[in-house]
Structures are given as C-alpha cells and as structure tokens.
Amino acid sequence: MARPYGKEAQRRRQERKAAVRRRQIAGALEEWHASAFAHALEQFDEAARRLRLTENQIAMTKLPRRITEVLLPVRMDDGTIRNFRAFRVQHNMVRGPAKGGIRFHQDVTVDEVKALAFWMTYKCAVVNIPMGGAKGGVVVDPRTLSPGERERLSRRYMAEMIDLFGPDSDVPGPDVNTGPQVMSWMLDTYVMHKRDFLPGVITGKPIELGGSAGRHSATSRGIVCCIHKAAERLNLDLRTATAAIQGFGNVGSNAAKFLTQSGVKIVAISDVDGAYRNMAGIDVDAAIAHVARRGSLTGFKGATLLRRRSQLLELPVDILVPAALENQITTQNARRVRARLIAEGANGPTTPDADEILEGQGTFVIPDILCNAGGVTVSYLEWVQNRMGYYWPEARVNDDLKRIMESAFDEVYALARRRRVSMRIAAFMLAIRRVTEASEMRGLYA
Numbered sequence: 001m002a003r004p005y006g007k008e009a010q011r012r013r014q015e016r017k018a019a020v021r022r023r024q025i026a027g028a029l030e031e032w033h034a035s036a037f038a039h040a041l042e043q044f045d046e047a048a049r050r051l052r053l054t055e056n057q058i059a060m061t062k063l064p065r066r067i068t069e070v071l072l073p074v075r076m077d078d079g080t081i082r083n084f085r086a087f088r089v090q091h092n093m094v095r096g097p098a099k100g101g102i103r104f105h106q107d108v109t110v111d112e113v114k115a116l117a118f119w120m121t122y123k124c125a126v127v128n129i130p131m132g133g134a135k136g137g138v139v140v141d142p143r144t145l146s147p148g149e150r151e152r153l154s155r156r157y158m159a160e161m162i163d164l165f166g167p168d169s170d171v172p173g174p175d176v177n178t179g180p181q182v183m184s185w186m187l188d189t190y191v192m193h194k195r196d197f198l199p200g201v202i203t204g205k206p207i208e209l210g211g212s213a214g215r216h217s218a219t220s221r222g223i224v225c226c227i228h229k230a231a232e233r234l235n236l237d238l239r240t241a242t243a244a245i246q247g248f249g250n251v252g253s254n255a256a257k258f259l260t261q262s263g264v265k266i267v268a269i270s271d272v273d274g275a276y277r278n279m280a281g282i283d284v285d286a287a288i289a290h291v292a293r294r295g296s297l298t299g300f301k302g303a304t305l306l307r308r309r310s311q312l313l314e315l316p317v318d319i320l321v322p323a324a325l326e327n328q329i330t331t332q333n334a335r336r337v338r339a340r341l342i343a344e345g346a347n348g349p350t351t352p353d354a355d356e357i358l359e360g361q362g363t364f365v366i367p368d369i370l371c372n373a374g375g376v377t378v379s380y381l382e383w384v385q386n387r388m389g390y391y392w393p394e395a396r397v398n399d400d401l402k403r404i405m406e407s408a409f410d411e412v413y414a415l416a417r418r419r420r421v422s423m424r425i426a427a428f429m430l431a432i433r434r435v436t437e438a439s440e441m442r443g444l445y446a
C-alpha cells in the first residue's frame with residue numbers, strides 16, 4: 001500500500017495524536033470523578049462510624065436508589081442527528097421529592113453525577129428542608145450548540161426523563177451551564193405532555209414563570225450568613241478581615257459583593273483563565289462589570305495577574321471562598337493554605353486527605369453541604385410558592401433563608417463541639433441521622 005506523504009500524512013499523525021490525547025483526558029476525568037464519588041462515600045463512612053449506624057441503616061441511606069442513563073437524539077441545524085449521553089441520578093427520596101440541578105458539560109460522567117446527587121440528599125437534610133437528593137447531567141459542550149440546538153436538547157432531556165419528574169417525585173433545577181432559559185424550555189415540555197400547568201416541577205425559573213425573588217443570589221447570601229456566624233465564633237472582626245475568592249461566576253461574584261458590604265476587603269479573585277490580586281482591595285463592582293462586558297476576568301486592570309491560578313488558594317488572608325470546582329484543595333496544597341476560615345461555595349472543593357491536614361493546622365472549614373445550601377433552600381421556597389400560587393417579596397425570602405441557614409449553622413456547630421468532630425463530620429452526622437430516622441419511621445415496603 002502506498003504510504004501517504006506530505007500534508008495527508010501530517011493530518012493523519014495529528015488525528016492519531018488528538019485521539020490519544022482525547023482518550024487520556026477521558027481516562028483522567030473518569031478517575032477524577034470516580035474519586036469525587038469515592039470522597040463522598042468516605043465522608044459518609046466517617047460520619048456513619050461515629051453515629052454507630054447498623055449495616056441495615058447504611059443499606060438504606062448510602063448509595064443512589066436509581067440511576068437512569070439515556071441517549072438523547074437531537075437534530076442539529078445542518079440536518080444531521082447527534083446522540084448525547086444524559087443521566088439522572090436519584091440518590092435518596094425518603095424525606096421528600098428528590099431535588100437537584102441538571103448540568104450541561106463536556107466532562108460529565110455518571111460518577112460525578114452520583115457524587116453530586118449524594119451531596120444533595122445530605123444538603124437538604126442539613127438545612128432540614130423536606131426533600132431528597134438527585135442530580136442530572138448531559139455530556140455536551142454547550143458552547144458548540146446554537147440556541148435552537150440547545151433548546152431541542154433541553155426539551156428532549158425532559159421528554160426522555162418525564163416519568164421521573166414531577167412536583168411530588170423529582171424536581172430538577174439549574175446547575176453548571178443551565179439557567180432560567182433551559183428551565184423554561186423544560187417546564188414547557190413537561191406542561192405540554194401533562195396538559196397541566198405545574199410550575200413546581202422545576203425550580204430556577206424566570207420570575208415571569210413562577211421563579212422566586214432572591215433565588216439568583218441565594219447561594220452567596222447563605223455563604224455570607226455562615227461566614228458571619230463563623231466569624232463570631234472565631235472572634236474575627238469582618239470589618240478588618242481580608243478574603244480571597246476562587247471562581248467569579250454566580251456564587252463567587254455575589255459572595256464577593258456581599259462580603260464587601262459586610263466590610264471585608266477582597267484581595268484576590270480568580271476564574272478559569274487566571275487569578276488576580278490587589279492587597280489594597282479589589283473593586284468588586286468593577287470586576288463584575290468587567291466580566292459582564294468581556295465574559296471573563298481576562299484583561300481586568302484593577303489587580304495584578306498572579307503567575308499561577310492556584311496561588312490564590314495559598315495567600316495570607318483571613319477567609320478563603322472556593323467557588324469554582326471539585327477537588328481544588330488537596331494534599332498537594334493544603335499545607336500552604338493560610339486562611340483561618342474556609343467557606344466552601346463549590347461542591348466538594350476539598351479532598352478528605354486535605355481535610356485532615358486543614359483540621360490539623362486549625363483551619364475552620366464551613367463544609368459545602370452546609371455552606372452552599374442557600375441555593376437549594378430558596379429553590380425549596382420557590383417550590384412552596386408554586387404550590388400555593390402565591391408569591392413573596394424578596395425581603396420575605398431573604399428573611400426565611402437567613403433564619404434557615406443560621407439555625408442549620410448553630411445545630412452543626414453545637415454537634416461539632418459536643419462530639420469533638422469537624423464541622424464537616426458534624427454536618428454529615430446531623431444529616432445522615434435525619435435521613436436514617438425518616439427511613440426507619442417509613443419502614444421497608446413489601
């Protein structure tokens with residue numbers, strides 16, 4: 001056979017290289033997400049051991065109850081049909097309908113969705129809202145879709161999974177790369193199938209379609225509420241405190257804004273493209289306006305670009321808010337974290353081994369399942385308002401959110417002190433106990 005020469009040979013070599021690279025990345029991601037689920041289970045085991053759960057209790061609470069995987073065929077703008085892998089994991093529904101967002105991302109794996117669904121069960125239980133845990137995901141890079149393709153994909157997801165969803169069974173919401181518009185298409189698809197207008201089937205909707213006032217900034221409000229509580233316990237004066245925020249999306253930027261309003265000086269912020277530092281204090285409004293204009297922090301003039309993005313985690317600040325992704329504080333960098341207080345805005349930003357290091361060095365960590373539960377709390381309030389058909393002003397929503405977050409913080413803190421465990425283990429103990437008690441009261445059907 002004739003050997004290909006010149007450009008053709010080069011093209012084939014490049015294709016082979018790209019294929020190898022794709023396989024390597026896929027393998028690494030599988031491992032990374034498998035580790036997120038493994039970390040979630042380690043957290044469970046530690047709390048279960050301290051609660052002295054029986055094997056039967058563990059059998060009813062630890063693993064996801066239902067994992068659904070489908071292929072979504074979508075007609076692309078050029079007429080071709082592409083299949084997208086999609087998941088819905090329902091982890092536990094013993095305390096109420098399952099609750100959890102739907103993520104559109106090219107790196108979604110079933111293990112990642114299992115970990116996120118697990119955290120949702122225990123997040124709802126920590127703040128004591130009557131819902132269980134679930135999560136959904138579609139393997140797609142949404143930047144490669146036109147608005148029409150994105151709409152057809154969203155509608156097909158709801159249509160394929162429609163038997164799982166309902167205001168009394170499983171209530172999805174937005175997550176990474178899915179917002180109010182995707183929720184509106186999914187709601188419309190549900191309503192057209194069921195012939196009933198049931199806005200409580202999905203949360204994170206636009207206000208015009210039954211969304212709740214205050215939902216957009218609820219996660220960050222909850223985080224800042226926890227920071228206030230922790231600062232009291234640590235005798236940390238927020239008016240002289242400094243903070244670094246990793247991730248400058250919805251959660252990170254709003255947390256920066258609310259912290260500034262509490263007198264905290266934000267000295268570093270970052271996004272996927274880089275980290276920026278200004279020890280005199282960053283003008284948060286200017287940074288938010290820059291991102292609104294440019295789509296990222298790139299080119300932000302109000303601070304100096306750090307050499308490495310991860311340097312932000314190691315700065316000498318009082319408060320660190322990881323608000324980007326999972327597995328950011330690991331054994332590789334935990335010893336270099338100098339913040340006194342870590343408020344986990346992201347889900348799973350700290351690995352269990354890193355947690356031990358932080359505990360050993362006396363860092364106070366407000367764990368994700370408590371710290372970022374403000375988002376699901378206001379989603380629950382949205383669902384309540386949908387079911388009443390009566391809508392509250394934002395001040396009422398914010399008051400309820402504050403009351404729920406403060407009470408959850410106090411309960412977790414008291415348990416941590418009483419049992420001499422970290423805030424994370426205490427949060428899991430409180431949550432697992434609630435799920436276990438509800439499960440035993442219901443008993444085992446059939």
Ligand code: NAD
Nearest residue numbers: 219247248249250251270271272323324345346347372375
């Ligand atoms: P988002 O997409 O609005 O923002 C994410 C931000 O993180 C972006 O600025 C992105 O550039 C940045 N980022 C990504 N990788 C990074 C990296 N390696 N280093 C630094 N920055 C990086 O998402 P969001 O809604 O703000 O969510 C952030 C985190 O909070 C996620 O883990 C999410 O699951 C969690 N969370 C969100 C909510 C919510 O209500 N939005 C609720 C609970 C938990």
